[in-house]
Amino acid sequence: MLISDLAVVMNLMAIALLAFFIGAVLLSFTWLLLGRFVGLYSTGSQKVLIWTWMLGPWFLGLMTMLIFSPLFEQTELYGLIESLAHWHHLYVFQLNSWHGISVILFVVFSFGLIVIKGSQVYRQNNALYTLKHFSASQHSCGETQKVLIIDSDVSSAFTSGLFSPICYVSKGLVDKLSPAELNIVIEHELAHARNKDPLFMLLIACLSAYYPNKLALLLNAKYRLMTEHVADQSTVLKHSAEDVAATLLKVVRLQKSLSVKESGAYLCYFGANDITQRIQQLLQPTKKPIPMIIPVVFMLVILCLNIVAVDATHHLVESVFTHY
Amino acid sequence: MFLGELEKQVMQYLWSSPNVDAKQVHAVLAKQRDSSLNTVQSALERLFKKGLLSREKRGHAYLYQAKIQRDDLIAKLIDSVASDFISQGESTLVAAFSSVSSEMDEAQLDQLEKLIEIQRNQLKNGNDNVD
Numbered sequence: 001m002l003i004s005d006l007a008v009v010m011n012l013m014a015i016a017l018l019a020f021f022i023g024a025v026l027l028s029f030t031w032l033l034l035g036r037f038v039g040l041y042s043t044g045s046q047k048v049l050i051w052t053w054m055l056g057p058w059f060l061g062l063m064t065m066l067i068f069s070p071l072f073e074q075t076e077l078y079g080l081i082e083s084l085a086h087w088h089h090l091y092v093f094q095l096n097s098w099h100g101i102s103v104i105l106f107v108v109f110s111f112g113l114i115v116i117k118g119s120q121v122y123r124q125n126n127a128l129y130t131l132k133h134f135s136a137s138q139h140s141c142g143e144t145q146k147v148l149i150i151d152s153d154v155s156s157a158f159t160s161g162l163f164s165p166i167c168y169v170s171k172g173l174v175d176k177l178s179p180a181e182l183n184i185v186i187e188h189e190l191a192h193a194r195n196k197d198p199l200f201m202l203l204i205a206c207l208s209a210y211y212p213n214k215l216a217l218l219l220n221a222k223y224r225l226m227t228e229h230v231a232d233q234s235t236v237l238k239h240s241a242e243d244v245a246a247t248l249l250k251v252v253r254l255q256k257s258l259s260v261k262e263s264g265a266y267l268c269y270f271g272a273n274d275i276t277q278r279i280q281q282l283l284q285p286t287k288k289p290i291p292m293i294i295p296v297v298f299m300l301v302i303l304c305l306n307i308v309a310v311d312a313t314h315h316l317v318e319s320v321f322t323h324y
Numbered sequence: 325m326f327l328g329e330l331e332k333q334v335m336q337y338l339w340s341s342p343n344v345d346a347k348q349v350h351a352v353l354a355k356q357r358d359s360s361l362n363t364v365q366s367a368l369e370r371l372f373k374k375g376l377l378s379r380e381k382r383g384h385a386y387l388y389q390a391k392i393q394r395d396d397l398i399a400k401l402i403d404s405v406a407s408d409f410i411s412q413g414e415s416t417l418v419a420a421f422s423s424v425s426s427e428m429d430e431a432q433l434d435q436l437e438k439l440i441e442i443q444r445n446q447l448k449n450g451n452d453n454v455d
Contacts, residue, residue, distance in 0.1 A: 123326070123404070124404075124405055126326050126327070127401050127404045127405050128401075128405060130327045130332060130401055131398065131401045131402065131405070133332050134332070134335075134336070134394065134397065134398055134401075135394075135398050150398065150402070151398070152395060152398040152399060152402065153395065154398075154399050154402060156402055158405070160405065170402070241443075242440050242443055242444045242447070245436075245440045246437075246440050249433060249436055249437055249440070252433065253433060256433075275436070276432070276436060279436050279439065279440070280439075283439065283440065283443050
C-alpha cells in the first residue's frame, strides 16, 4: 500500500483511466445514436467531429483528473465539485487493487499498440525502399514534391511516408491515362502528401484502437473517406468536377479489369460505397458547416456526465470489492 | 517482405544471369561492395528460404536462379505495402487514388458514369442558355 505523493500520482492516473473509459463508452453510444447525421455536414466539419471523438477520451480523462486533483483544493469550484463527486482515497493507493491492475493493463495495451503500429511502419518502409530500389524513377511535376514512377504494369497510385510523404504512380497506370487524367491522379496524390494524410491516418488508427473494434473501423473508414474528399476537392481547383469523377471511374475500371489477371497486385480498402460517395461529393458537394459551438458544448456536457459517472462507478465497485 | 541491401543486389544480378553459384555471385558483387563469400552464401540461403530463389545441386555447389521475376516481385511489394490494412480492414499508412471492391459491379459503375454524363449535359445546357 502506498501512502505518499506517489499514491496521489497513482490515484490521479487511476482517475484519468476510469474517466477515459467511461468517456469512451459515452462517446461510443453517442456516435451510435447520432453518427448517421454526421454525413449531412461538410468534409471539414466531419473531420473536426472525428478528431473530437478520437481525442475525446483523452481530453475527458485529463480534465477529470485535474478536477479531482488536489491542485485546486483551496478553490470554491473544488468545494462545489466535491459535493457532487469525489475520490475518497486520494492519498492512499493499493497496487493490487482494481485501480492498480487497470493502470498496468492500460500501459501494457498502449505499449503493445505502439509496437504493432511501429512494426507496420517499419515493414512498409522496407517494402517501399525495396520497391524504389528495383523500379522507381523520378517524375517531374512542376512542384517541389516528388512523384516516383514504379516500373510495373499494375495500375496503382498511392502516397506513403509519414513525415515526407512521396507519391507513387505505376507505369501501367501512366500508360493507360491521358495527360489530363494523369495530372488529376498526380494532383490528388500530391494533395495527400501536402496534407500529410498517411501520418494523420496512422494517428487516427492508434487513437481509435481504444474504441470497440466495430466503431474503430467505422471511424477509420470515415476519416479515410474525408481525406479522399479533401484530395478530390483540391484537384477540382484545376479540373472540372466531372473530369475528376470520370478519371476516378476510369481508374476503378482499370483496377477491376487487371485485378482478375494480377491477383492481389492492386490496392484495396474501400467499400463499394466509397467510390459512389466520392463521385456524389464531387458532383454535388455538401458545404453545410457544423457550428463549432456544438462540439464544444457537447464535450462540456459529456465532461460533467463523466465526472459524476466516475464518482458513481468508483463507489459502486468499491461497495462490492472493498480493497482496504 | 524484408530485403537487405545485399539481397537486393543478388536478386538484381540473378535476374540478368541465372544458374550461377555463390562464387560467381561473389565475384561480380565483390566489385560493387566489400562482402565475403560467406556473406554472399548466407544472402543466397536467406533468399532461397524466402522463396525468391530456386537452386539445383551441381557437384559440390548449388546453382541459383530467381524463382520470381522482377515484375512479379514488384507487384508483390506493392501488395505488401497494402497487406497490413487488408487484413485489418483499415489503411493506416497509405493514401491511394482509388481502389476497387469486389462488390462493386459493372451495373453500379455504369450508373455512376450516367450520373457524370447527366451533370455534364446539365452544365452544357446551362452554358448554352447563358450564351
